[in-house]
Amino acid sequence: MKKKILLAALVLNGLTLFAQSNDEKNIKLFYKKALTEAKCYSWLEYLSNDIGSRLSGSKGAAEAVEYTKRQLESLGLDKVYLQEVMVPHWVRGEKETAYILDGKTKTNVAICALGASVATPKTGITAEIVEVQSIDELRALGDKVKGKIVFFNRPMNPENVGTFDAYSAAGDQRRIGAKEAAKFGAVGAIVRSLNLRLDDFPHAGNQSYGDLPKDKYIPAAAISTNGAELLSKLLKANPALKFYFKQSCETLPDVVSHNVIGELTGTVTPENIMVVGGHLDSWDLADGSHDDGAGVVQSMEVVRILKNLNYKPKNTIRVVLFMNEENGGKGGAKYEEVSKQKNENHIFALESDSGGFTPRGFSIEADDANLKKIQGFKDLFEPYFVNSFIKGHSGSDIEHLTSKTIVKAGLMPDSQRYFDYHHAANDKFDAINKRELELGAATMTSLVYLIDQYGIVLPTAN
Amino acid sequence: MKKKILLAALVLNGLTLFAQSNDEKNIKLFYKKALTEAKCYSWLEYLSNDIGSRLSGSKGAAEAVEYTKRQLESLGLDKVYLQEVMVPHWVRGEKETAYILDGKTKTNVAICALGASVATPKTGITAEIVEVQSIDELRALGDKVKGKIVFFNRPMNPENVGTFDAYSAAGDQRRIGAKEAAKFGAVGAIVRSLNLRLDDFPHAGNQSYGDLPKDKYIPAAAISTNGAELLSKLLKANPALKFYFKQSCETLPDVVSHNVIGELTGTVTPENIMVVGGHLDSWDLADGSHDDGAGVVQSMEVVRILKNLNYKPKNTIRVVLFMNEENGGKGGAKYEEVSKQKNENHIFALESDSGGFTPRGFSIEADDANLKKIQGFKDLFEPYFVNSFIKGHSGSDIEHLTSKTIVKAGLMPDSQRYFDYHHAANDKFDAINKRELELGAATMTSLVYLIDQYGIVLPTAN
Numbered sequence: 001m002k003k004k005i006l007l008a009a010l011v012l013n014g015l016t017l018f019a020q021s022n023d024e025k026n027i028k029l030f031y032k033k034a035l036t037e038a039k040c041y042s043w044l045e046y047l048s049n050d051i052g053s054r055l056s057g058s059k060g061a062a063e064a065v066e067y068t069k070r071q072l073e074s075l076g077l078d079k080v081y082l083q084e085v086m087v088p089h090w091v092r093g094e095k096e097t098a099y100i101l102d103g104k105t106k107t108n109v110a111i112c113a114l115g116a117s118v119a120t121p122k123t124g125i126t127a128e129i130v131e132v133q134s135i136d137e138l139r140a141l142g143d144k145v146k147g148k149i150v151f152f153n154r155p156m157n158p159e160n161v162g163t164f165d166a167y168s169a170a171g172d173q174r175r176i177g178a179k180e181a182a183k184f185g186a187v188g189a190i191v192r193s194l195n196l197r198l199d200d201f202p203h204a205g206n207q208s209y210g211d212l213p214k215d216k217y218i219p220a221a222a223i224s225t226n227g228a229e230l231l232s233k234l235l236k237a238n239p240a241l242k243f244y245f246k247q248s249c250e251t252l253p254d255v256v257s258h259n260v261i262g263e264l265t266g267t268v269t270p271e272n273i274m275v276v277g278g279h280l281d282s283w284d285l286a287d288g289s290h291d292d293g294a295g296v297v298q299s300m301e302v303v304r305i306l307k308n309l310n311y312k313p314k315n316t317i318r319v320v321l322f323m324n325e326e327n328g329g330k331g332g333a334k335y336e337e338v339s340k341q342k343n344e345n346h347i348f349a350l351e352s353d354s355g356g357f358t359p360r361g362f363s364i365e366a367d368d369a370n371l372k373k374i375q376g377f378k379d380l381f382e383p384y385f386v387n388s389f390i391k392g393h394s395g396s397d398i399e400h401l402t403s404k405t406i407v408k409a410g411l412m413p414d415s416q417r418y419f420d421y422h423h424a425a426n427d428k429f430d431a432i433n434k435r436e437l438e439l440g441a442a443t444m445t446s447l448v449y450l451i452d453q454y455g456i457v458l459p460t461a462n
Numbered sequence: 463m464k465k466k467i468l469l470a471a472l473v474l475n476g477l478t479l480f481a482q483s484n485d486e487k488n489i490k491l492f493y494k495k496a497l498t499e500a501k502c503y504s505w506l507e508y509l510s511n512d513i514g515s516r517l518s519g520s521k522g523a524a525e526a527v528e529y530t531k532r533q534l535e536s537l538g539l540d541k542v543y544l545q546e547v548m549v550p551h552w553v554r555g556e557k558e559t560a561y562i563l564d565g566k567t568k569t570n571v572a573i574c575a576l577g578a579s580v581a582t583p584k585t586g587i588t589a590e591i592v593e594v595q596s597i598d599e600l601r602a603l604g605d606k607v608k609g610k611i612v613f614f615n616r617p618m619n620p621e622n623v624g625t626f627d628a629y630s631a632a633g634d635q636r637r638i639g640a641k642e643a644a645k646f647g648a649v650g651a652i653v654r655s656l657n658l659r660l661d662d663f664p665h666a667g668n669q670s671y672g673d674l675p676k677d678k679y680i681p682a683a684a685i686s687t688n689g690a691e692l693l694s695k696l697l698k699a700n701p702a703l704k705f706y707f708k709q710s711c712e713t714l715p716d717v718v719s720h721n722v723i724g725e726l727t728g729t730v731t732p733e734n735i736m737v738v739g740g741h742l743d744s745w746d747l748a749d750g751s752h753d754d755g756a757g758v759v760q761s762m763e764v765v766r767i768l769k770n771l772n773y774k775p776k777n778t779i780r781v782v783l784f785m786n787e788e789n790g791g792k793g794g795a796k797y798e799e800v801s802k803q804k805n806e807n808h809i810f811a812l813e814s815d816s817g818g819f820t821p822r823g824f825s826i827e828a829d830d831a832n833l834k835k836i837q838g839f840k841d842l843f844e845p846y847f848v849n850s851f852i853k854g855h856s857g858s859d860i861e862h863l864t865s866k867t868i869v870k871a872g873l874m875p876d877s878q879r880y881f882d883y884h885h886a887a888n889d890k891f892d893a894i895n896k897r898e899l900e901l902g903a904a905t906m907t908s909l910v911y912l913i914d915q916y917g918i919v920l921p922t923a924n
Contacts, residue, residue, distance in 0.1 A: 035620045161846050181704045358876050387849035416897045436880045
């Protein structure tokens with residue numbers, strides 16, 4: 001019965017009023033299916049609890065490729081395949097140690113090496129420490145940091161209600177802090193974790209030495225927010241105190257990995273491709289249930305729901321589970337490279353990579369005409385408390401996609417708790433709420449359906 | 463500087479455009495203060511971790527009255543006082559036990575006595591069990607339940623995105639299930655916990671025997687959702703299995719307790735009273751951090767922020783921490799009774815009693831003119847992702863308030879996780895996110911401020 005309604009909508013969607021009412025019914029059906037029979041939560045349980053962490057090049061990453069491919073195959077899609085991609089292979093080695101050496105008092109603090117960092121010497125590094133709030137402050141100090149460890153301690157701004165804005169504003173310290181400190185002869189970089197809470201978890205994340213010569217690389221680590229507060233306090237009392245840290249991470253040769261791709265082939269314009277995806281890899285400290293196990297299983301759920309309803313998309317709907325978002329972005333880049341070789345035409349891409357929390361809306365990367373078009377769907381999402389349709393960043397993996405006419409969007413879940421878990425040892429399955437995860441999947445399905453039905457606004461020829 | 467802006471807004475709020483811009487600034491300030499210097503989280507930590515559960519008549523309830531009164535006194539409000547109220551005093555006694563007796567196999571399941579329930583005999587009750595999905599189904603069975611335990615097993619409907627709707631729709635089983643079953647000679651009532659998750663927590667909550675004669679009272683308990691699923695499955699295989707449960711709860715004589723009240727006296731129309739509140743009492747199985755420790759400390763935070771900014775309200779702003787919402791509603795009723803005696807005029811009441819999660823909007827109990835007026839503030843809340851201004855129930859404590867011209871509202875936080883914790887042993891401080899709690903307080907402060915500034919629409923004389 002419900003399948004018939006869905007087909008009627010397809011046939012008659014030129015009649016706006018009638019179609020509108022069918023859109024309401026179909027979207028209601030997507031939410032119902034997500035809340036009563038979704039597979040995303042059990043898929044995530046397996047990814048998190050049976051496979052575990054999935055850093056590029058790890059056993060977990062390889063297992064996740066095989067597992068998600070098998071699961072997509074079980075859905076009866078038109079195509080399921082792997083796309084080969086070379087990825088960096090950085091390993092943490094043994095657990096890091098660090099302490100503050102204040103006179104004769106040693107106080108242990110929690111740190112973790114940042115991605116792509118080099119190791120310390122085997123016996124670790126001990127040096128005086130200089131606290132700065134910004135790269136600019138470091139540059140002003142210049143050679144004064146020579147032979148010292150630079151401690152970047154600018155907190156995420158708690159006043160930003162949108163926590164991703166606070167993350168962006170504090171992120172340069174982690175991404176390029178070590179590189180900049182090395183230029184002035186520093187021997188190490190310790191970066192405050194990008195976490196709005198005070199707790200004992202150090203938060204991993206990538207950093208880059210840029211075009212620095214290899215012999216200038218210095219080890220970089222994140223310190224927990226509680227550790228950062230303590231270090232800062234003790235430094236004020238004794239600017240001559242020393243800091244010790246030891247880490248044994250290393251970058252091994254690149255290895256072969258894969259993007260996992262599944263397709264529902266379009267029935268009217270199969271050459272027009274719509275992507276829905278997340279990234280398979282995670283940091284190594286935990287299961288990566290929010291980042292981005294959630295996005296992976298939600299994207300799989302979108303095609304499961306549509307296939308299960310026997311929905312025949314006009315355009316080709318492609319689920320893409322990207323590899324290596326966390327420390328290289330090679331999966332996203334490879335996908336675009338192959339797509340260009342094949343002369344493919346993408347009209348839409350949706351990424352879920354902001355956690356598995358209650359969906360609040362979409363962050364939309366589009367011209368004004370398409371932004372307005374998507375905002376025109378707002379009323380259809382009102383019953384599900386999905387209210388925010390704003391212009392903004394869509395997703396790291398799909399940012400590579402450059403088709404001329406593409407519209408991109410990112411699922412925007414509630415962001416208040418995300419950085420409590422992001423890249424840290426507590427990003428585990430128990431931090432996921434089943435309903436919130438499922439609501440995200442339903443919200444994504446609804447937007448994919450609407451774009452498939454109503455298309456995007458093509459630029460007018462000039 | 464910021465205080466000056468606030469005063470300017472007060473003086474000039476007749477000029478809509480200018481005032482609008484000041485409203486934006488002031489609301490920004492409320493959010494800033496909530497996110498950077500609020501006391502609500504540490505107040506809640508004390509209420510939850512140092513005082514603990516606060517069922518009416520308990521030591522915890524009495525301590526919470528003293529503690530919150532002291533804290534309100536420390537804020538320098540114009541008045542802080544207690545309002546005496548007699549409350550029921552029900553105690554759980556020793557921990558309940560229950561098992562399914564299937565042939566010779568005993569399987570323990572988690573139950574908890576429902577509020578106001580009587581005890582079982584000291585040796586417990588063993589009887590056959592009849593599963594029903596509704597009160598209607600029970601009535602259709604009639605005398606067939608005689609001598610048996612009735613098992614109410616209708617789940618909350620997962621399809622309801624608004625989980626409070628699912629709660630309301632399933633709630634009759636808990637509230638009047640035992641009373642109705644007793645009418646047909648049942649010897650006990652076991653009710654599926656009002657929880658959307660499958661887990662092992664039984665969820666407490668009140669029930670009432672109504673006008674049943676005392677000798678007809680039968681013991682009533684909630685069973686965890688996992689327990690309910692298991693019982694239902696085993697019953698299908700063996701309808702003759704038996705159920706055992708034992709509980710030793712009792713209702714003691716009513717005791718004296720208190721509402722806690724603090725006031726910022728109005729500077730223009732002090733006779734017009736605006737209430738902001740939550741309830742001090744909680745169920746006894748945990749700290750009641752979400753229900754309703756969160757609402758208590760958020761309400762206190764509203765007056766702390768306004769007082770701290772030296773805001774001079776036009777109307778009297780009264781924070782009311784109600785006693786006995788959970789099992790009697792005596793605090794709310796007493797507050798209204800005294801208010802009537804004093805001929806007080808309430809224009810507005812806001813309650814927070816839906817958990818300390820990210821605020822999504824308000825549920826507004828008002829006529830169309832006032833609903834429209836409050837919806838007119840929507841744009842001011844947009845930067846904080848507070849988007850829902852809908853007609854609906856405000857709060858149990860303020861539902862007693864009957865002033866002719868009163869407008870009421872309830873803070874509406876994200877509701878997906880609320881029933882995971884509601885009335886259960888896991889409603890503890892670690893389930894609270896500091897930022898989410900603070901955002902709720904800022905959202906409440908903003909609405910109180912706007913209503914104080916712009917008043918409510920009075921009914922036109924006919």
